[in-house]
Amino acid sequence: MKITKPIYLDYQATTPCDDRVFEKMIPFFKENFGNAHSRNHVYGWYAEEAVEKSRAQIASVLKADPREIVFTSGATESNNLALKGAAYFYKDQKNHLITTLTEHKCVLDTCRYLEQNGFKITYLPVLSNGLIDLDVLEKAFTPQTGLVSIMAVNNEIGVIQPLSEIGELCREKGVLFHTDAAQAVGKIPLDVNTMNIDLLSLSGHKIYGPKGIGALYVRRKPRVRLETLIHGGGQERGFRSGTLPTPLCVGLGEACFIADQEREEENERLRSLRNRFLEKIQNALSEVYLNGDLEKRIPGNLNLSFAYVEGEGLMMGIKNLALSSGSACTSESLEPSYVLRALGVSEDLAHTSLRIGFGRFTTTQEIDEAAESIIKAVKRLREMSPLWEMAQMGVDVNSVKWAAH
Amino acid sequence: MSYSRQLLDHYENPRNVGALDPEDKNVGTGLVGAPACGDVMKLQIRVTDEGVIEEAKFKTFGCGSAIASSSYVT
Numbered sequence: 001m002k003i004t005k006p007i008y009l010d011y012q013a014t015t016p017c018d019d020r021v022f023e024k025m026i027p028f029f030k031e032n033f034g035n036a037h038s039r040n041h042v043y044g045w046y047a048e049e050a051v052e053k054s055r056a057q058i059a060s061v062l063k064a065d066p067r068e069i070v071f072t073s074g075a076t077e078s079n080n081l082a083l084k085g086a087a088y089f090y091k092d093q094k095n096h097l098i099t100t101l102t103e104h105k106c107v108l109d110t111c112r113y114l115e116q117n118g119f120k121i122t123y124l125p126v127l128s129n130g131l132i133d134l135d136v137l138e139k140a141f142t143p144q145t146g147l148v149s150i151m152a153v154n155n156e157i158g159v160i161q162p163l164s165e166i167g168e169l170c171r172e173k174g175v176l177f178h179t180d181a182a183q184a185v186g187k188i189p190l191d192v193n194t195m196n197i198d199l200l201s202l203s204g205h206k207i208y209g210p211k212g213i214g215a216l217y218v219r220r221k222p223r224v225r226l227e228t229l230i231h232g233g234g235q236e237r238g239f240r241s242g243t244l245p246t247p248l249c250v251g252l253g254e255a256c257f258i259a260d261q262e263r264e265e266e267n268e269r270l271r272s273l274r275n276r277f278l279e280k281i282q283n284a285l286s287e288v289y290l291n292g293d294l295e296k297r298i299p300g301n302l303n304l305s306f307a308y309v310e311g312e313g314l315m316m317g318i319k320n321l322a323l324s325s326g327s328a329c330t331s332e333s334l335e336p337s338y339v340l341r342a343l344g345v346s347e348d349l350a351h352t353s354l355r356i357g358f359g360r361f362t363t364t365q366e367i368d369e370a371a372e373s374i375i376k377a378v379k380r381l382r383e384m385s386p387l388w389e390m391a392q393m394g395v396d397v398n399s400v401k402w403a404a405h
Numbered sequence: 406m407s408y409s410r411q412l413l414d415h416y417e418n419p420r421n422v423g424a425l426d427p428e429d430k431n432v433g434t435g436l437v438g439a440p441a442c443g444d445v446m447k448l449q450i451r452v453t454d455e456g457v458i459e460e461a462k463f464k465t466f467g468c469g470s471a472i473a474s475s476s477y478v479t
Contacts, residue, residue, distance in 0.1 A: 310444065
C-alpha cells in the first residue's frame with residue numbers, strides 16, 4: 001500500500017531544507033570536516049573560510065557587519081542570550097524590560113525567569129489586529145527600562161510589527177531594541193541600521209535551512225554588551241563558546257542568501273496563492289474569521305476561525321493536510337492559543353482556529369485540494385454541531401449561560 | 406499518539422447524528438459543556454410511555470474523541 005503524505009501547510013512550524021542549501025552543506029560533513037577554530041592546518045582554514053562566508057551572507061541580509069553575527073543553536077538560544085545576556089550585563093543600571101503578550105514562548109518564558117530573578121517586565125497588550133499600539137509602548141518606558149523585545153513577525157498569526165517605529169522610539173529613549181526575526185527573514189526587508197535594531201534573533205529551519213542553527217545579531221556601534229550564557233573556549237567573540245557546526249553554519253548562510261534573493265518574487269507568488277485559498281473558503285463557507293491583520297501580514301500565513309467547529313475535531317477530518325490548530329486538546333493545558341486570546345478572540349472562537357502556512361514548495365494544486373478538504377469537513381462537522389444548529393435557529397450562543405467544566 | 410480504529414470509525418461514521426423534536430413530550434434533551442472549553446454535546450432521547458428508550462440522537466461540537474464518544478453512547 002502506498003502511503004501518501006499529507007499536504008504540508010505548516011511552514012511556520014518548520015520548513016524543509018532546500019536542496020540548494022543541502023548540497024552546499026554536504027562537503028562540510030565529509031571531506032571538509034575541519035574545525036573552524038584550528039589555526040594550524042588547511043582543514044581548519046577551509047572550515048573557517050566557509051563559516052566566515054556564511055557569516056557575511058547572514059550579515060548582508062540584515063545590512064549588518066559580519067562581525068556582528070554570533071552563531072547559536074537556533075532562535076530560542078538567540079532570544080535567551082539577547083534577553084538574559086543584556087538583562088544581566090546592565091542589571092546595575094537598568095532592571096526593567098518591555099515585551100508583548102504575543103511573543104514566542106521562548107521570549108515569554110525567559111521573561112518569567114528574569115522576573116523570578118528580580119527583574120521587572122511589562123507585557124504589552126496588542127490591538128485586535130495583533131499589532132502593538134506605539135502610544136502604549138511609549139507610556140511603558142521607565143527610567144529603569146533597559147531593553148524592549150518585540151517580535152518582527154508573529155509565528156501564529158503572521159502579523160508584522162512596526163519595527164522602524166519601535167526602533168526609533170527605543171533609540172530616542174536610549175533603550176536597547178531586540179527583535180525575534182525567526183519568522184521574518186526572507187519575508188520582509190530587514191535593515192538593522194534604518195530600523196535601529198540592536199539585537200536580532202534568527203533561525204535556520206524556518207527559512208529552508210537546517211535545524212539546530214540560528215544566529216544573534218549584536219550591534220557593535222554603539223556596542224551592545226551581553227553576559228554570556230555558554231562558557232568555554234571563547235568562540236564567537238566570547239558570546240557563545242563551543243565549536244561551530246560548520247555544515248550548519250554553511251546551510252544557514254546559504255538559506256539566508258536564497259531567502260533574501262527570492263523574497264519579493266516569492267512573496268508575490270504566495271500572496272496570489274493565499275488570496276486564491278481565502279476566496280475559495282469565503283465563497284463556500286459563512287462565519288469564517290481571519291485572526292490578525294490581513295495587510296500587515298506575511299503572505300504565507302492565514303489563521304482562520306471556523307465558527308461552531310472545534311479545531312481538533314476539524315483536524316481529524318482533514319487528515320490529508322498537515323497544519324496546526326489554535327485549539328488545545330493536544331497541548332498540555334486546555335487553554336486555547338494565548339496569542340489569539342491576546343487579540344481578544346473569544347475562547348470559543350479560539351477553539352475553532354486553524355493556522356495555515358504556505359511556503360516555497362506549496363503548489364496551486366495543493367491549495368485547491370486543501371480548500372476543498374476544509375470546506376467539506378467544516379460543512380460536515382457543522383451539520384453535527386449543536387452550536388451551529390442553535391445559531392441557525394437564531395439562538396445567540398454567547399448569550400447562553402454555559403456551565404464551564 | 407494515534408486513535409483506535411473503533412474511535413476513528415465512530416468519528417468518520419458517527420451513528421445517530423441529528424435532532425429530535427424538542428416539543429415532543431416523549432423527547433428529553435440534554436445539553437452539556439461550554440464552547441469556551443472546546444466541547445458541547447447535545448443528546449436527545451425519545452422514551453416510550455412504557456419507559457423504553459426507542460431513539461437517541463446527538464450533535465457534538467468538540468474534538469475527535471468527543472464526537473466519537475457521543476456516537477458510541479447512542
